[in-house]
Amino acid sequence: MSKRRRPSKLQDNLVYGLVWLACFAPLAWLAWKGFQGDLGANPIEKLIRQLGVWGLRLLLVGLAITPLARILNWPRLVRFRRTVGLFAFSYILLHLFSYVGVDLFFDLGQLWKDILKRPFITLGMAAFVLLIPLAVTSTNGWILRLGRATWQRLHWLVYLIVPLGVAHYYLLVKADHRPPLVYAAVFTVLMAWRVWDRVKKSSP
Ligand code: HEM
Numbered sequence: 001m002s003k004r005r006r007p008s009k010l011q012d013n014l015v016y017g018l019v020w021l022a023c024f025a026p027l028a029w030l031a032w033k034g035f036q037g038d039l040g041a042n043p044i045e046k047l048i049r050q051l052g053v054w055g056l057r058l059l060l061v062g063l064a065i066t067p068l069a070r071i072l073n074w075p076r077l078v079r080f081r082r083t084v085g086l087f088a089f090s091y092i093l094l095h096l097f098s099y100v101g102v103d104l105f106f107d108l109g110q111l112w113k114d115i116l117k118r119p120f121i122t123l124g125m126a127a128f129v130l131l132i133p134l135a136v137t138s139t140n141g142w143i144l145r146l147g148r149a150t151w152q153r154l155h156w157l158v159y160l161i162v163p164l165g166v167a168h169y170y171l172l173v174k175a176d177h178r179p180p181l182v183y184a185a186v187f188t189v190l191m192a193w194r195v196w197d198r199v200k201k202s203s204p
Contacts, residue, residue: 012076019080023087026054027094044102051095052124056165058088060186063158067193082138085158089135096128120171127164130157162187 030050033039039046062084069077104110114121134157136142143151166187170180 012079016080016083019083023058023084026050027091044098048095048098048103051091051098052169055088055091055095056162056169056183058084058091059158059162059165060183060190062088063162063187063190067190067197070197086135086138089131092128092131096124120168123164123171124168127161127168130161130164134158134161159191 030039030047034043034047037043062081065077065081065084069075100106100108100111104114115125116122134155137146137151137154146154163184166180166184169183170177173180
């Protein structure tokens with residue numbers, strides 16, 4: 001039987017660097033376009049929307065890592081889930097900040113009114129609040145404190161966060177509902193793979 005060659009530290013660092021660059025690139029691109037004054041007729045809306053959509057994409061990339069690791073027979077890929085998840089959280093935090101700061105001028109009373117009156121903001125905020133415990137407990141110290149099983153169970157929250165994010169997107173688009181439906185379809189496929197995987201593992 002041929003033994004799988006252990007990847008070198010250098011290879012690991014290289015992949016880590018590439019993952020980091022790929023996650024950071026959209027933010028760098030947005031900042032660059034912003035400085036160039038090239039974000040279109042409504043730069044604030046463009047900024048908020050781009051940060052939101054990249055947050056959602058990275059949440060889905062995070063969910064795709066386990067199936068990919070299994071399909072490609074590359075278990076070490078799972079190590080990058082945390083980095084991708086933290087980038088997703090950062091994009092969504094910036095999305096929230098640009099809405100509250102740039103759009104509402106930090107009027108927290110108005111934010112509260114929006115949460116109560118605009119269903120898409122209610123859903124977005126719910127998703128954001130659920131993301132906080134995942135971001136806070138992302139350190140090795142927290143994994144030890146909670147125990148890996150509890151920590152993993154806590155991460156099932158992402159199965160709620162993504163549909164909330166997609167519903168938030170669906171409710172805010174006025175005409176073309178195809179983009180949020182595409183994200184919903186990707187999420188469904190990723191969940192279906194998990195169900196199939198569980199069934200396969202539990203069948204004798
Ligand atoms: C997990 C959390 C969230 C995700 C995944 C998310 C994702 C998105 C996406 C995909 C868009 C549309 C982008 C596009 O049209 O291309 C969007 C727009 C928007 N989101 Fe979020 N969002 C989240 C949380 C929030 C929160 C907490 C707020 C504010 C309290 C918020 C406020 C907005 C606003 C104001 C828009 C733009 C609406 C418009 O231009 O009409 N989002 N978001």
